[in-house]
Amino acid sequence: MTRRLLLSYLALALLVLAGLEIPFGCIYARGETARASQNVERDAVMLAEVTEEDIEKGNLDELPEVVGDYAARTGGRVVVTDKHGIVLADSDPAGPTGISLAAQPDIVRALNNQPTVTTTTDSAGNDVLSATMPGSSGTTIRGALRLTYPMAEVSARVHRIWGALALAGGCVLAAVALVAFSLARWITRPLRVMEAATTQLADGHLANPPDATAGPPELRSLAASFTRTATRLQHLLKAQQAFASEASHQLKTPLTALRLRLENFEPYLDPRAHGSLEEAVGEVERLGRMVQGLLALARLENTATTPEPVDLDAVLADRAAMWEPLAAEQYVAIDIAGPPAGHVWAIPGALEQIIDNLVANALRVSPPSTTITLHRVPGGELHIVDQGPGMSEADRERAFDRFWRASGSHHDGTGLGLPIVRHLVDASGGAITLHPAPGAGLDARIRLRPLTARPRSPRSTPEEVRSSRVPGRRTQAAGRR
Numbered sequence: 001m002t003r004r005l006l007l008s009y010l011a012l013a014l015l016v017l018a019g020l021e022i023p024f025g026c027i028y029a030r031g032e033t034a035r036a037s038q039n040v041e042r043d044a045v046m047l048a049e050v051t052e053e054d055i056e057k058g059n060l061d062e063l064p065e066v067v068g069d070y071a072a073r074t075g076g077r078v079v080v081t082d083k084h085g086i087v088l089a090d091s092d093p094a095g096p097t098g099i100s101l102a103a104q105p106d107i108v109r110a111l112n113n114q115p116t117v118t119t120t121t122d123s124a125g126n127d128v129l130s131a132t133m134p135g136s137s138g139t140t141i142r143g144a145l146r147l148t149y150p151m152a153e154v155s156a157r158v159h160r161i162w163g164a165l166a167l168a169g170g171c172v173l174a175a176v177a178l179v180a181f182s183l184a185r186w187i188t189r190p191l192r193v194m195e196a197a198t199t200q201l202a203d204g205h206l207a208n209p210p211d212a213t214a215g216p217p218e219l220r221s222l223a224a225s226f227t228r229t230a231t232r233l234q235h236l237l238k239a240q241q242a243f244a245s246e247a248s249h250q251l252k253t254p255l256t257a258l259r260l261r262l263e264n265f266e267p268y269l270d271p272r273a274h275g276s277l278e279e280a281v282g283e284v285e286r287l288g289r290m291v292q293g294l295l296a297l298a299r300l301e302n303t304a305t306t307p308e309p310v311d312l313d314a315v316l317a318d319r320a321a322m323w324e325p326l327a328a329e330q331y332v333a334i335d336i337a338g339p340p341a342g343h344v345w346a347i348p349g350a351l352e353q354i355i356d357n358l359v360a361n362a363l364r365v366s367p368p369s370t371t372i373t374l375h376r377v378p379g380g381e382l383h384i385v386d387q388g389p390g391m392s393e394a395d396r397e398r399a400f401d402r403f404w405r406a407s408g409s410h411h412d413g414t415g416l417g418l419p420i421v422r423h424l425v426d427a428s429g430g431a432i433t434l435h436p437a438p439g440a441g442l443d444a445r446i447r448l449r450p451l452t453a454r455p456r457s458p459r460s461t462p463e464e465v466r467s468s469r470v471p472g473r474r475t476q477a478a479g480r481r
Helices: 002-057 060-074 105-111 151-202 217-264 271-301 312-329 350-365 393-398 417-427 462-466
Strands: 077-082 087-090 116-121 127-137 140-150 308-311 332-337 343-346 370-377 381-385 431-436 442-447
Touching: 002 060, 002 077, 002 116, 002 127, 002 140, 002 151, 060 077, 060 087, 105 116, 105 127, 105 140, 127 151, 140 151, 151 217, 217 271, 308 312, 312 332, 312 350, 312 370, 343 350, 350 370, 350 381, 350 417, 350 442, 417 431
Parallel strands: 332 370
Antiparallel strands: 077 087, 077 140, 116 127, 127 140, 308 343, 370 381, 381 442, 431 442
C-alpha cells in the first residue's frame, strides 16, 4: 500500500507539473520565435533604409562593409539587390554578386514595395527566419534587402528553457517523492502493525496486539475490533486444544474398562453368544481408534509449523525397510522404483506418516504374490501403487471425506486415515490425488514441492504431527475408507 500511495502522490505531482510546465514551455517557445521574428524584421527595415540611401547616393562600395559588419555582430546573412534584382552585396563571402534574384518571390514582392517576413529553409537545408524589405523612398524603389537569421539560435534557447523546466520538475518530483514516502509510511504504519498482528494470529498466537489508540479513527476502531476477535479466537483455540489434549486420556479409561467388562462376560455366556461378544469387543476397539483419529485431526488443524527440507529418498528407504517384514507375512513385496527424488518441503514427521498410512492401506487390500511399488518421479512426486481391487471413480472422489469408507469394505478402518494424510500433504504445501493403477489397483500420487521451490504457509507442529497417528496395529494406521 505504501508503494501505491507513493505512486499516486507522484502521479498527482507529475500531472500538476505537466499542467504548469508544458504550457509555459510552449508559450516561451512561441514568444522566442515571435521576438526573433520581430528583431529580424526591425533589423531588416533599418538595414534597408541604410542601403537604400547608399544606393541613392551611389556609394555601392560601402554596402559590403555595412552588411558584413551586421553579419559579424548577429550571425545573420544580408543580401542587397538593386531595383532590377541584381545582387549588389552579400554578407556571406561565398555568396556571388552580380547574379539576378528577380525571379524569387520575396524579392519580387519587395521590388513591388511589399515586405515579406517568414520562416524558410536556406541552401544548406537549415531553418531560418527571413525578412525581405524594399529599399524605397516614398514610392520610389531603389532596391531590396533580404535578412536571414538561423533558427538554430532560437531552438537552442528554447531547448535550454525546456531543459531548465525538466530539471526543475525533476527536483520537485524528488522532493515530492521524499515527502510522499514519509507521509505514506506514516499513513500505512497502523496497517503494517495490523498485518503483523494478523500474521501472528495465523501462526496461532497473538503476542503483540495492534494499538487501538493510535492512527485515524477508522483504523483505531478496526484495531479494537480485531483485538476482540483475536482474543475470542485464541480463547476458542485454547479451549479446543485443551479438549484435544485431555479428551484422549479421559476417553481411554472408560473404553478400556468397557472392553474389560465385555471380556469378563465370556465365561458366563452361552457359547453361542461368543461371536456377538467378539463383535462387540471389536466395535469398542474401532470406537477407540476413531476417537484417537478425531483427536489427531483436531490437533493437526489447531496448530502450525513451517515446512522443512526432507530427504525423500532416505525416508522412503527407511519406511520400506520397516514395512517389508510385515508385508512378507502376507506374501506381498515392496519395491522402490524411479530415479532419486532428492529433498522436498514437508512439515517435520509428516512424510513418514504419509507413507506409512498409504502403505498400510495398500497392504490391507493387496492379494498374496503381488507388489506394492513406491515409484519416485523427478520434481518431488511419489506414487504408491498397489495391485488390489482398486476404487471406482465415485469412490476416489469421496475417499478423503471423513468417516467415509468404500462400498463393500469389510476391514475395520475408521475412515480417518486418508483425511489425516491429505491434511499432512496440504500442510506441507503439496497435493495428493488417487488414480487407477495400470491393470488393476490404485495409484496414490503425492506431489510435494522440491527444494528449489519456496515452502508454503505452515499448518502443523512437529509434536502434533508425531501424535496424529491413528492408534492400533501398524497395519491399521489408516483405513482405505
